[in-house]
Amino acid sequence: MSTSIWVDYLDREFLDTTFKEWVNSGLVNGLTSNPAIFANALKKDVYKEDFENLKGKSSKEIYEEIAVKDIQKACDILEPLYDEGNDGYASIEVDPRLINDTKGTIDEALRLVDKIERDNLMIKIPANEAGVKAMEELAKRGININATLVFSPNQAMQAAEAIAKGPRTIDGVISVFVSRFDRKLNPVLKEKNLAQDRVGFFNAIKIYNQIEEMGMPNIRTLFASTGVKQDYLPADYYVENLYLPHSVLTLPLDVIEAIKDKEIEESFHFQTKHIDGFFSFLTPAGINMQKVYQELFDEGVEAFEKAFEEMLNSIKG
Template structure:
């Protein structure tokens, strides 16, 4: 089975469109991140609550956390019937991205969020780096569902898998492999070398998917993230067409869900790792060092989330 989760959240959306999509089984989960909350909290629907919390003496981080917890609780409650049926029903919230290299801080914040949300169907998002792997392992051992995020490389995915697996079969885990950012970064360089564009993202994702599937954990899946299309010449559902694979999750922005909601989705062609490696063998002669690309994309992702988080906190002040 392939799951579709929505990569978006705001209060009005949860009360309207999201409920409809869940009830119709168009989507069966939700993911959020600092950039999503940064955009959401600019909306008028939050202004009254923000002012009330300010008067109570709460600082920007406390106000954000209060509102984020309420929204994730609402999402979890809407998804609960699906969760009870074993049809996913998870909602994800990310820890403060500024804790990126602080394992203890990440664990403490994750536990605080988990205790505040008080929902079995919440997933805590943890970035996939050395501090994050330690946090994933500790949280998994405590029975908390994990969404490993900002995964670009097979190495990150395998270390996340190892950490999440320490929770045994009692938890659910997803490993969020970012896709479209590869193509936006590399397309011009590929075109100059007469190599196919818009392939590296989903080839890399399928390679990681193959490794995760070979590990054989029924409760840990690949989640394909960063699936919005920026190139005008591609269909909005380009990455869905190429990554609709069994035992995986596609988390999609609103415009992609609108594109697919009346379509019958078919399983994508399943590329074997050897075919993907054959394509990747042309990248080094073209001047593309994938290890360097993995690190750059991770650093860029962390920087973008930190900036979104800081901007959000400043806008609340």
């Protein structure tokens, strides 16, 4: 199975124009969203009428009504691809404030599934202990799962094993965040004269190798956080290094613009032993990967919670 390209962005105007063009031309075959993406989208004028019509409801209800409408629209645009077995999924994330609440996560996921009513919906859940338990329950109920905020191989395997408890008719993706490693570790690596901008994609490929070894056709690695933060790197740096079979790359708009007229070649497939060889230099350099995994997860959760809270406050405002 080839590499899929999904777009990591959403707003209603975009769905009606560029997104439709990209889907119809075969450039992208899926969409992901998160609390930060919705927080930015809702600042646009296109939502003014919705806010007027939904006056009197709580901020969370207003957000949810709008989010449901937009995800339904994305699912409908992608439906022909889904029908022909070419992905066609749109992902929506549960409220990030439910991070440690398994029951709350399950209840919210089921409510979103009932409201959105689309077979090509994926529910996005952070891969911590509470989230993994929720994934297992939801997978057993036949719901497609996007395990998000994955940084460590251990997290990835727990999420994949939870999704594997569901029927083979569902699809699951393990969203491994990439660029945040390099942004965090480059200063230390530079100081120690070690190669920069490698940890992100090496870690992602290590997880990809583990997922592939499971031999589950319906569970794939999704490479997320693929926007480049370093000015000296090309916009499609992570695409060039992570274009691997039976995987998904979810990309921000600028990266899709950078690749849309390119013929992308399959990336060099690093074996885990080579990656572990590189990682063996990190410990003597004072980098504890377990600590890095936890810090990045905590930072990711905090960023999504903050974006969500700010969005709800702006709706009130």
